[in-house]
Every structure is written in structure tokens, then in C-alpha cells.
Amino acid sequence: MTTTPHPLVTRAQRLAHDLLVPQAGRVDQEGVPASHIEAVKRAGLLGVGAPKEYGGADAPVEVARETAEILAGACCSTWFVQTQHHTPVKLLATYDSPVREKLLRPLATGEVMAGIAFAHVRAFPRVLVRAVRERGGWRFEGTVPWYTGWGLNDVMLLAGVTDTAEVLFAFAEAREQPGLSPSAPMRLAALTAARTVSLELHGLWVPDEAVVLRVPQQEFALVDLPRAANASPAVFGVAYAALDLVADTPDGQEAARSLRARLDEVRREAYALADHPVPHECVPERLAVKTRAYDLMRAATTAAVVAGGGRSMALDNRAQRLAREGMFLLVQGQTAEARRTHLGSLASR
Structure with missing residues (x-):
């Protein structure tokens, strides 16, 4: 995590603590309300990577990742709805087009979702x-x-x-x-x-x-392949949230410490590869690290269910919800190459 929190990280943490975590169980059963999206907008998180000249924050990629981890660990459904927004913003900021002048500012400020x-x-x-x-x-x-x-x-x-x-x-x-x-x-x-x-x-x-x-299409695939091979910040966010639950139980502190140290290491590797100056290089390495991140997320959410005991089976239990959210993240944005790598890793154990 960043040493001195960026203002957007602080806002994301406050949003998670005050709204997203307390209501995540209800949201999971009833749906993401418009008020949650409005809260994300008010926090300025929809413009985290948008250009400043269009009303965005133009924050470093590390800030975008950290805020994504926080939101996903707090309420993965809310994170998933708002994360869709950032790709259109990035595309408009990257390519000149008539629609950029029409939409980029309202998207960057959160006026439009x-x-x-x-x-x-x-x-x-x-x-x-x-x-x-x-x-x-x-x-x-x-x-x-x-x-x-x-x-x-x-x-x-x-x-x-x-x-x-x-x-x-x-x-x-x-x-x-x-x-x-x-x-x-x-x-x-x-x-x-x-x-x-x-x-x-x-x-x-x-x-x-x-x-x-x-x-x-070939040019699109060349750009898309390494992007899809990178580990999602949401995987780390859900895993860390699960380990917090494990650490809060009398028997879980050692397991939480061990898993957290391994997760920290994979997180560093994943983000270093994502920042590689030649995007289409190191795709096999990216996929291998992504698979390790999945493994640790699965271990973390399983540990949270085990530490919670029978209470974990209640639909409103956070450990159980994090385990289901982790299952979703295993296939979210999945490509054929990622699927082959993941299945190959599972088969070799």
C-alpha cells in the first residue's frame, strides 16, 4: 500500500468503512442501489485516471489499483459496476474523436456513468x-x-x-x-x-x-492479450478482505500472517509485470502470476470460511460472500489463454 495515502485512497477507505462494508450483505441479496453509485461519484473515484483538463484526477496507476482493491474487498458488486466505467474513459482519453469532446468531461466528473x-x-x-x-x-x-x-x-x-x-x-x-x-x-x-x-x-x-x-482485429488482440493476462486488483482486494476476517479469529492469526506475506509477494510481482514498458512481452509470466494470485485468493477465502465455522454458511455472512465473489473473479474477463494456463496449473499439482 502507498506510504502516504493519496486523497482518493483516503476517500475510498472512508466510503468502504462507512457505507460499502456495512451494507454489502444487503446489496448482495437485493442489488447495487443507485445511491451506492452516487457515493462513488461523490468520492471522485469515477475520474481516478481521467485527464485533469477534463475534470479527472489523473492519478498514478498505483492509486487506481489501490482504490480498486479497497472497493472490491468492501463490496465486490459495487466495484464491478463502477469498474466498467474506467475503460471508456481511458479509450476516450487515448484516441481523438468527436465523441471525446461530448462525453469525456461528463464521464470524468461522474455526471455520466x-x-x-x-x-x-x-x-x-x-x-x-x-x-x-x-x-x-x-x-x-x-x-x-x-x-x-x-x-x-x-x-x-x-x-x-x-x-x-x-x-x-x-x-x-x-x-x-x-x-x-x-x-x-x-x-x-x-x-x-x-x-x-x-x-x-x-x-x-x-x-x-x-x-x-x-x-x-489483430491489432486489438495484440493490445488486449497482455491486458487480459494481468492479475486484477480485485483479486487482491477480496483476498486481503478475507485475510482480515481470518486474522480476527483466535485460531487464524498465524494462517493470516503466512498467507498475507505470500499475497504481498505475488501482488508486487503482478504489478511489476503489468508496468512492463513493452506491454505484449512477458505474457506467459503474467499468466503464471495471475494463476498464483487466484490460488492465494482461493486459499484466503477458504480460510475465512473455515475460520468462521458454521456461521459461514449464512447467506449474509461476509466470509461466504467473499468466497462466492472470489469464484466469480476466477472467470471474470477470462480469455482462452488464461483458461488454458489456469487449468494446466491445476492439472500439474
């Missing part, structure tokens, strides 16, 4: 969503299997694949409309609270001025 609908393009050459050129814009056809934050987000960053194998990213309003129909909210083993739906796209049209980026 964004979600993402593009993980499906990782299935290429299988195409789940097509982007078809039509009269000054693009029509999207297909199915978005997962879209999180429905009813909480104002806009979505949507991606489709063109007939020339380009990945096209564009913004659309996150609401039911001609050409866009959401499913009923999904019932999941964990993070049902994050309001995840699938989206049927049957001719959703967006104008050219809503397009952020068109990039060849």
Missing part, C-alpha cells in the same frame, strides 16, 4: 456482434452475452466486428430502444447484485460521431 459491451470480440474468429456500415453510421447485429450495470449506466461502449475484420467501438445509450433489447437480469451464483443482462442487437444504429475507434 458508462458500461462496456465488448468482451465478446475476444471470441474472434467467431463473431457475436457485427457492425455494418449504413447511411452515415453503423448498425449492430448480434448478441452481447454479458452487460453489467443495466439500469445504473447512462451510456455503453459497444463493439462489433466489421466485414473487413476491424473492431469498431462506439457509444450508445444504455437503455431499451429500437434495435436493442435487454434480457431479464441474470441470476448468478455471485454478483447477481451487479445487474448483469444480455443484449439482443437487431439493427441498433449509431451515427459516425459516436464512434471512438476502428482498429484491425
Whole structure:
């Protein structure tokens, strides 16, 4: 953790202590309320990495990671809804486009909340969503299997694949409309609270001025592969939260100390690899460290359940909820390469 907390880290800690942790059990059962997202906005956390000239904090990546760890460990559902917002902000800040001047400032200040609908393009050459050129814009056809934050987000960053194998990213309003129909909210083993739906796209049209980026699929994959190979800060946040529970039990202090030391080491390795100056290098090493982080998270959440005894089986018990959230993080943002590495590691033991 940082020696002198950044103001955003302090705000995240206060938000976690005062709101997210006390209400996490209820949120897990009832859903992320709009008031939680408003609290994240007021804390300035939606603009953590956004440019200052657009109203953001432009905080170092270490601060973004630490605030993510805090939020995920406090209420993983709330973290998961708000974490979608940061990718559209980064994309707008990186690439010049007409929509940047329209959306980047309201996104950076939290006036507007964004979600993402593009993980499906990782299935290429299988195409789940097509982007078809039509009269000054693009029509999207297909199915978005997962879209999180429905009813909480104002806009979505949507991606489709063109007939020339380009990945096209564009913004659309996150609401039911001609050409866009959401499913009923999904019932999941964990993070049902994050309001995840699938989206049927049957001719959703967006104008050219809503397009952020068109990039060849191979180029997108080259950038996406190392990013998806990095360990998520949420994994460390959930693991540390679980170890805090273990340390608070009479029989768990030694186990907590041992697991925390190992987790600290993997965390340092993971973030050092994520900061490598050549992003597409060291992918096998990134995946190996990511798998070790998963192992330690699983050990930490299991230890919390064991330390809690029979009480851990109550649906409102924090240890049990952290174990389910950890299970979710094992597959969140999963790629085929990450899955092969993880399964290979499990098979070799």
C-alpha cells in the first residue's frame, strides 16, 4: 500500500468503512442501489485516471489499483459496476474523436456513468456482434452475452466486428430502444447484485460521431492479450478482505500472517509485470502470476470460511460472500489463454 495515502485512497477507505462494508450483505441479496453509485461519484473515484483538463484526477496507476482493491474487498458488486466505467474513459482519453469532446468531461466528473459491451470480440474468429456500415453510421447485429450495470449506466461502449475484420467501438445509450433489447437480469451464483443482462442487437444504429475507434482485429488482440493476462486488483482486494476476517479469529492469526506475506509477494510481482514498458512481452509470466494470485485468493477465502465455522454458511455472512465473489473473479474477463494456463496449473499439482 502507498506510504502516504493519496486523497482518493483516503476517500475510498472512508466510503468502504462507512457505507460499502456495512451494507454489502444487503446489496448482495437485493442489488447495487443507485445511491451506492452516487457515493462513488461523490468520492471522485469515477475520474481516478481521467485527464485533469477534463475534470479527472489523473492519478498514478498505483492509486487506481489501490482504490480498486479497497472497493472490491468492501463490496465486490459495487466495484464491478463502477469498474466498467474506467475503460471508456481511458479509450476516450487515448484516441481523438468527436465523441471525446461530448462525453469525456461528463464521464470524468461522474455526471455520466458508462458500461462496456465488448468482451465478446475476444471470441474472434467467431463473431457475436457485427457492425455494418449504413447511411452515415453503423448498425449492430448480434448478441452481447454479458452487460453489467443495466439500469445504473447512462451510456455503453459497444463493439462489433466489421466485414473487413476491424473492431469498431462506439457509444450508445444504455437503455431499451429500437434495435436493442435487454434480457431479464441474470441470476448468478455471485454478483447477481451487479445487474448483469444480455443484449439482443437487431439493427441498433449509431451515427459516425459516436464512434471512438476502428482498429484491425489483430491489432486489438495484440493490445488486449497482455491486458487480459494481468492479475486484477480485485483479486487482491477480496483476498486481503478475507485475510482480515481470518486474522480476527483466535485460531487464524498465524494462517493470516503466512498467507498475507505470500499475497504481498505475488501482488508486487503482478504489478511489476503489468508496468512492463513493452506491454505484449512477458505474457506467459503474467499468466503464471495471475494463476498464483487466484490460488492465494482461493486459499484466503477458504480460510475465512473455515475460520468462521458454521456461521459461514449464512447467506449474509461476509466470509461466504467473499468466497462466492472470489469464484466469480476466477472467470471474470477470462480469455482462452488464461483458461488454458489456469487449468494446466491445476492439472500439474
